[in-house]
Amino acid sequence: MPKQQANWSPYDNNGGSCVAIAGADYCVIAADTRMSTGYNILTRDYSKICKLADKCVMASSGFQADVKALQKHLAARHLIYQHQHNKQMSCPAMAQLLSNTLYYKRFFPYYSFNVLGGLDNEGKGCVFTYDAVGSYEKVGYSSQGSGSTLIMPFLDNQLKSPSPLLLPVQDAVTPLAEAEAVDLVKTVFASASERDIYTGDKLEIVVINADGIRREYMDLRKD
Amino acid sequence: MFRNQYDTDVTTWSPAGRLFQVEYAMEAMKQGSAAIGLRSKTHVVLGCVNKANSELSSHQKKIFKVDDHIGLAIAGLTADGRVLSRYMRNECINYNFTYESPLPVGRLVVQLADKAQVCTQRSWKRPYGVGLLVAGLDESGAHLYYNCPSGNYFEYQAFAIGSRSQAAKTYLERRFENFTDSSRDDLVKDAITAIRETLQGETLKSSICTIAVVGVGEPFHILDQGTVQQIIDTFEIAAEQEGPAAEPDAATGRDTAAEQGTAADQGGSTDEGVAPMDI
Numbered sequence: 149m150p151k152q153q154a155n156w157s158p159y160d161n162n163g164g165s166c167v168a169i170a171g172a173d174y175c176v177i178a179a180d181t182r183m184s185t186g187y188n189i190l191t192r193d194y195s196k197i198c199k200l201a202d203k204c205v206m207a208s209s210g211f212q213a214d215v216k217a218l219q220k221h222l223a224a225r226h227l228i229y230q231h232q233h234n235k236q237m238s239c240p241a242m243a244q245l246l247s248n249t250l251y252y253k254r255f256f257p258y259y260s261f262n263v264l265g266g267l268d269n270e271g272k273g274c275v276f277t278y279d280a281v282g283s284y285e286k287v288g289y290s291s292q293g294s295g296s297t298l299i300m301p302f303l304d305n306q307l308k309s310p311s312p313l314l315l316p317v318q319d320a321v322t323p324l325a326e327a328e329a330v331d332l333v334k335t336v337f338a339s340a341s342e343r344d345i346y347t348g349d350k351l352e353i354v355v356i357n358a359d360g361i362r363r364e365y366m367d368l369r370k371d
Numbered sequence: 372m373f374r375n376q377y378d379t380d381v382t383t384w385s386p387a388g389r390l391f392q393v394e395y396a397m398e399a400m401k402q403g404s405a406a407i408g409l410r411s412k413t414h415v416v417l418g419c420v421n422k423a424n425s426e427l428s429s430h431q432k433k434i435f436k437v438d439d440h441i442g443l444a445i446a447g448l449t450a451d452g453r454v455l456s457r458y459m460r461n462e463c464i465n466y467n468f469t470y471e472s473p474l475p476v477g478r479l480v481v482q483l484a485d486k487a488q489v490c491t492q493r494s495w496k497r498p499y500g501v502g503l504l505v506a507g508l509d510e511s512g513a514h515l516y517y518n519c520p521s522g523n524y525f526e527y528q529a530f531a532i533g534s535r536s537q538a539a540k541t542y543l544e545r546r547f548e549n550f551t552d553s554s555r556d557d558l559v560k561d562a563i564t565a566i567r568e569t570l571q572g573e574t575l576k577s578s579i580c581t582i583a584v585v586g587v588g589e590p591f592h593i594l595d596q597g598t599v600q601q602i603i604d605t606f607e608i609a610a611e612q613e614g615p616a617a618e619p620d621a622a623t624g625r626d627t628a629a630e631q632g633t634a635a636d637q638g639g640s641t642d643e644g645v646a647p648m649d650i
Contacts, residue, residue, distance in 0.1 A: 224464045231436070231460050 163346030165295030166207035170273030209293030211259035239266035250282030399500035414586030446533030447501035476507030488522030
C-alpha cells in the first residue's frame, strides 16, 4: 500500500509582505493589507502589524490565524512582564521572547514570518528578522513574506553597507533620514505589487521615533 | 479569644461551631496597617498607610494593579497578598486572552473567595492571613469588594481594614451617603481624610500614604507622591480655616473608637510589637 498522503493541512498561507528598516533614531515597519487564500482575496483591509510594547512593533506574514495567536500570546507575556518589572519591555528583550516563543513550538510551528522593529534602550532603531521557528538576527533592514524575494535584493542594493573586509565595520542602521526611509518603503511596495500577486491593495506604514508611534497609509495596485 | 483545645487545626470545629484558625487569620489581618476604599458611581479610590519596618527600610507595597480596570489594597500578611495579586493578574490575563474583554470584577472576587475557602477546609493548608479591598470597574459600574481570609466577600460603598481602621470607618459612615455622586477629586480627598483618621495624631504627609484610583476613562493607577502632597496641602489649608469646626468632629471620632474597645483597637495599640513579617 503506497504511503498515505495528508488530505488536510492545518496551515494556510494568507500571503502578503512585510518590511522593516532601522535608522539612527527611528524605525520604519510596513506591511501590505491584503489577505488572500490560494488565488482568492479574503479582504483588502487586514493589518499585519501589531504593537507589542511602547517602542516595539511586529509585522508578520504567513498564516494569519497563527499570527493572531502569536500576537495575543506575546501581548499576555508583556502584561506579565509589566506587572513584575513595572516597566515596558525593551525591543531587544521582546526580540528574545519572540524567538523563545517560536522555538517552543518547534514541532508544530507558528506559520508566521516575522520582522520586529523598534527602538533599543538608547533610542537607536533596531530590526530583528525571524524564520518560522525562532532563528533570529539583529539587522539594519529586512523583509519577509511572499514579496520578500522581490523586495530584499532591492533593499540590499539601496541600504547594504559595503563589505566589512574593505572598510571598518559599519553600524547596521541606515544613515537615511526618516522621510527618505518611508519613501523607500513606498517605492519598494509599489514595485512588489507589480509582480507579486499576493501583495497589493493598501500599504500600512508604522514609524517609531522618540516622539512615539505614527501610522501612515498608501494605496497600492488592487489587481 | 484565648488559646483552647480546638484551635490547633483549621479542620477542627469548636463546640460553639467556630473555626478558630480562620478567626486567628482575621486577627492577622487586623494587625496590618490600615487600608481604605470608597466608591462613587464612576470611580473607586483605594488608600493605604505606608508602614516601614524601620527608618532605614522602604515601606511594603500594599496596593497592587491587577489589570487596567481592577486593583487592590491589602492589610495583613503582605506576602500572602502578593501571591493572591499574582493569581488575580493571571486570571485577568487568561480571561482577556479567551474572551477579548475585561474580567468582570464580581467574577474575580468569587474566584478569590473560593480560593480562600479551600484553605479553610484542608488540614495541610492554612488560611490566607490577608484582607483584600478589591476595586474595579466593569459594565455594571464601579465596585468595591472586601475579601476576608474566611472565604467571605462583601460589596461596599466604603470600607476600611487593618489597624485603627475603626476611626476611618466612623468617618466613612458619616459621609458615605454622599459618595455615589461625588466627583473623582472629592473622592480622593475623602480617602486621604479617612487615612488621616487612622493616623490619630501623626502628621499627614504623602510619604505616609499611598492612593490609587480607577474609574471611567481612567485605568487603575497609583497617584504619584507629588500629586498626593498637593492634595494634602490644599485641604490642610482648608482645614486650618475651618479650625474649631473640624476639631469637635475629630474628637468624637476618637471617643467612639475608644468606647468601642474592640479587639481591632486592642490589636492596633500593640502595633510597635508587631512581628516583622506582618505589616
